[in-house]
Amino acid sequence: AKPAASEAAPAESASAETASSEAAPAEKEITVAGVVFQEDQFMKLMQKGYEEAAKNLGVKCMVSNTNNDQAKEAELINTYVSQKIDGIAIAPLNDQSSMQALKAASEKGLEISVGNTKLKDAPFVCGGYTSDNYMLGQQTGEMAKKFIEEKLGGKARVAVVQFKSQLPTQSTERMNGFVDQLKDLPNVEIVADQDAWMQDQAVQVVGDLLTANDAKGGIDIVWAANDGGTIGAVMAVKNAGKAGKTFVFGTDAAEQQVAMIKSDDNILQCVTGQDPFQIGYNTMEVLIKAIRGEKGEYGKETIVPGIVLSRSDIAAVDAFATVLAEKTK
Amino acid sequence: MSVLRAENITKNYPGTVALDNVSVAFESGKVHAFIGKNGSGKSTLVKVFSGAIEPSAGCFYLDDEKITLSNPQEAIEKGISTVYQELSLIPGLTVAENIFMGRLPMKGPIIDWKKTYEMAQKILDDLNVNISPKQLVADLSMWQCQMIEIVKAMSTYPKVLLLDEPTSSLANHETELLFEMIRNLKKKDVIIIYISHRLQELWEIADTCTVLRDGKFIGKTIMKETSHKQLVNMMFGDVEIKTRPDDLTVGDKPVLQINNLCRKGVFEDITFEVREKEVLGIAGMLGSGRTELLKSIFGADHFDSGEIIFKGKKITNPNPVKMRNAGFALTPEDRKNEGLIQIMPVYGNLCVASLDYIAKGAFIRKNKEQEYVRRQVKDLQIKVPDVHQPVSSLSGGNQQKVVVGNWLNTNPQIMFFDEPSRGIDVNAKQQIFQIIWDQSRKGVSSIMVSSELEELIEVCHRILIMKDGKIVGEVKPEDVTVQDLYALCMGND
Amino acid sequence: MKTASFNFQKFLKTYVMEIVLVIISICIAFSAPGFLTAANLLNILRNTSLKGVIAFGMTMVIICGEIDLSISSTVAMSGIITALVSGKLASAGIMPMEYGVILGVLLAMIVAALVGTFNGWVRTKFNIPTFIITLAMMNVLYGLSAILSKGFPVTTLPAWFSVLGAGQIAGIPVPAIILIIVFALIHIVMQYTKFGRSVYAAGGNPESARLSGVNVKRVKIVVMIAVQVLAALGGIMCSSQVMSGAHNFGKGWEMDVIASVIIGGASMNGGIGKVRGTFVGLIFLGVLMNGMTLLNINEYIQYVVRGGLILAAVLVNTLQSVHKK
Amino acid sequence: MKTASFNFQKFLKTYVMEIVLVIISICIAFSAPGFLTAANLLNILRNTSLKGVIAFGMTMVIICGEIDLSISSTVAMSGIITALVSGKLASAGIMPMEYGVILGVLLAMIVAALVGTFNGWVRTKFNIPTFIITLAMMNVLYGLSAILSKGFPVTTLPAWFSVLGAGQIAGIPVPAIILIIVFALIHIVMQYTKFGRSVYAAGGNPESARLSGVNVKRVKIVVMIAVQVLAALGGIMCSSQVMSGAHNFGKGWEMDVIASVIIGGASMNGGIGKVRGTFVGLIFLGVLMNGMTLLNINEYIQYVVRGGLILAAVLVNTLQSVHKK
């Protein structure tokens, strides 16, 4: 997949349409649910997107969190089905194991839209805005490749930090996206591949890797597959006094990553972030529209490309930070 | 007729030889007393017979069949039934369930509850025990538990009945009930082995007497042909039995005054005083409220009304910390659960109450601690190879000495002894009495509760009689005989 | 009248948790209209059932004075084994998935039973607390599950398999039926069989039980097996609900399971507890979660409420039993 | 000679875990060249220190016969409180972050102490097991932390604050120094003070201890406070390492903390345990995690190895102490 930015639904036009559908009179009250799967900043913002869209479109919205528990996801969907609500906007836990319960719900007449995680072959979905995890890895990977070629003379020892124990599919796709970009560089070597997705965990694991590799030529690049890993990796490099020797590339962007990219310690080079609020907003919007009869193409999900934030384009970083600050209020 | 015969049984524990090559035989239709001082190995031999432990060497036979047991279940199946020295009922279950534990009557795959209760009721009636089979054991008092233990052991209609100090927590009339049961069993040709430290009762119930000393078999005698003195000689070699020395005096000043102390349903309107150097006894039947009274005064349990005046000062809201600091000490009746910390080493147990004394500020002074420990081990003649061993590895009597030692280390001004001689041998008892007297000479007052009335007469200056939670009388030991005292306690007016 | 008031008191004591449950339910029913519908109540029962079957096993374990933290990994492992066996047999052409999955279920149960045997054996042989044995086992099984599934969900399950977790019989969800059956079974075992009473004895005072001829070791091993097999059942039902097995299923369930047992009045010290109580505890937690979802309560507040109510429930239980004495 | 062989046996018994640790370290050193460097060893110490300070507190709690599962939420909460206080004071113009953060740290510790007091109070007042009290508290505090932080990481921390988690003094990481200080402190308290002895007594047999004039309730409350305050310290060090506070920090730490205490030879039944043992347990887990990272072992296998070695360690400990008897 190529970073085809054009595929993204323009947010402005979406909210413009809102006004017209809001005005539609004499309609029975619609209740929808917005489900996310984890308690982190990304999901929190996505949830806010759900709520904002529902508010703007004048429908009642219930939100919940499946907490990375596949059974809890099924339970929540069951509960919503038994409440006979009109539709569910969901960030599914897994592209396969989340299918069953959602399909059953759709058979019971609920509209389903998905955000963040693309489902495998789901013709019942009324629409969605999902990330292509491969692409998220790839976008950072391209920047890393450029960096290695320009700044490191094409030679690098790379460590990666994943979140496989937490979300194996997403993590692996991002990993592949990143690694594939470095494949044709003959002097790049992946020297370590470990799991650490929480900040504190990542600080320790990356710290260990840095000292342990000192004797073998050090680590030039650390790439982290998610939010916690990225922050932890940066802190580890900083704490080990390796700023300027080891450079971090990451995935996911939030306030702290923005500050790190803007920091003059020159550790974090680039992250690929997303706009979870917008993903949530759009996912909810497409759901409500389908419920109101404005059906789109079933089974089609729009891929939302990542937003590359790097030291070479501080203006973009600032723009991202401004939007983020507004949403986190 | 059947015979239980032990052959060269040896049991080694690290640092101790609990049984040393013991060979002895017990015939059916007789009650075999089994005695020896604390730590002589009686309980250990019983546990070998009951399958609770395996001997290090040797074996035993029942009717010439060699018995090897890998668990207590097999012993029960072979007809060997045991009442252990330490109570062993399950508090969360009913009396009936405890009696038939492991062999509840079934209806198909399901327990026949009706039959269980009927059977339990029947055996309770047979043995003349007035406790409902549906009661939870947790709600029973200590002596009721003891009765249930015996009922439980009897309920298997055993060939061999091992009783390890069954009377240590029974009062006289209950003991009498038990003896009645035992005599009945004797007629049924059962081998009965009976361990007790209450030598007096042996002539009443036993036919033969087997003596162990330091894990070795000393001899087996016919009860009727043996005198008290002979038995004691066998147990200890030579010891002298002391009586209360004459030099003990009682001061004039009251040390402790108790006024109208009440606790609803347990005791009421308790008023008495203890004077300087006085050894005050409290006699009474089991369940008369003595333990609760001592614990309430000591602040370990609450009371509803009344006052405690110590050296002229009223003590309000007592609690153990306060009372200990004021100079009180209490050796509880249940040493296993209330007196000792089983997993702690002996030295730790000797210094729990006296932590404030061995410490300077927050810190424990090791040399002071060592001094305190050494003093008690020496003075109380505690038999322990190494004070770093857990206290649980000591015999009952030595454990009791550790409890007393723990409190002597606080230099108390008034000591409460609750059943200080329960389950300890004559020699150790004498030592404990000696300690009480020594304390008196040093100006310490004591209150001693005991179910062995002759002990109270031997030890105390004055005896209060408690019945159903009330003080019903006061006597001087020199004025009464054991029989008088017993009658007063029973209160058959 | 004296007798009447006495009976009322006794009723209050015996059914205190039930009464609290009813009060909470009434409160929720007033604020959330969708709560008191047959569909929703059945839904609560269904949602409760996966953890529920495990909780009944855990009740035995806790009464026996032990604990099992490894059930969460067993949940994951059994789903994976079921799906893998059914998939492999089909792809090897030995047996279509429709039948193969049954062998998968059996194998999952057998493996769980072996895990339980191991836990129990280590407990009784070396006298190591089950808390730590099963904590270690939780890690081991989690890793093994992930290795088995290579970290990805295994979805090779036949369509009919979804009956176990999502089917209905006469309008009643199948998992709810399974829950009731397991409840009845374990209730009977604990109240009316020798084994059940031995569990109480072994938990109440192991040494006394041993001296009374109860084979305490065997009892402990058997309950450790039972909870594992029931965890496998829960895991299989979970896999059936989502038609796949993955190594991160069941994570954190042990805490909910233990919480419902304790809310139900069992004592962590062993010897005390009732299967019926656990049922109430389960429904209690189920109603709470469902109610909060319906009332759309903020998820963070949900944690606070949940924690507060667990504490309150245990408090009520304790005060009531102190009162009893 | 007899005496010599006896001494050797005693040595073996006393230092069995240390010996196992050395053997494992040697094995790792041979396969991972980076392992046996001063930098890496200091790294292990630093990585161990966050959970380590908590583990020393937990040792007291476990010796006292109790447990605290809520420490994970305290870790999160204290980081959030620290960052929030420093941020709010700065944004309100009252005090620059550089100073405000100190007030934040103090407040975090005070709140933790209050939580510990509450845990201990409920334990001693109502006789509810701490397992369930702190399980409930874990939920409550987690929810509260998330509410406080609105679910987002709070990053308002001054630059100097990173010293606590990431600084060095004379080449030694500050957290490692904190670890050693806390170790020394608690070791002294447990081995050489009245209070320490009371903790052993209260854990070994609370009733006997009470009747001997030990204020068992106070002892229990104090250890529950201690572990909470140390959890706050751990949380503050954690926040300092990553320069933010968030509600999902510390999740699952309680299991690692408890595991190291148990590996260190403490008994879940109370009365037995050593702070020194916990230190060995910590290093044991730390070396293991570090070694596996260095050897780039697959994370799923890591779980299996971890579980297996926890079990093995406890087994060794148990066998050794059985032998001792």
Ligand SMILES: Nc1ncnc2c1ncn2[C@@H]1O[C@H](COP(=O)(O)OP(=O)(O)OP(=O)(O)O)[C@@H](O)[C@H]1O
């Ligand atoms: N589990 C054990 N470990 C180590 N030593 C033990 C153990 N059990 C008993 N002993 C030791 O074995 C010896 C015999 O103890 P036993 O309990 O048989 O004595 P006893 O004659 O029943 O004494 P008492 O009259 O005080 O009950 C004692 O020295 C005791 O310390």
Ligand SMILES: Nc1ncnc2c1ncn2[C@@H]1O[C@H](COP(=O)(O)OP(=O)(O)OP(=O)(O)O)[C@@H](O)[C@H]1O
């Ligand atoms: N914790 C308790 N709760 C309720 N009742 C109790 C409790 N402890 C004791 N009792 C009751 O209080 C009464 C007095 O018991 P206490 O133990 O003080 O008697 P005692 O004279 O010391 O006899 P014993 O020799 O059996 O200890 C008994 O009826 C007993 O059942």
Ligand SMILES: [Mg+2]
């Ligand atoms: Mg004995």
Ligand SMILES: [Mg+2]
């Ligand atoms: Mg008494």
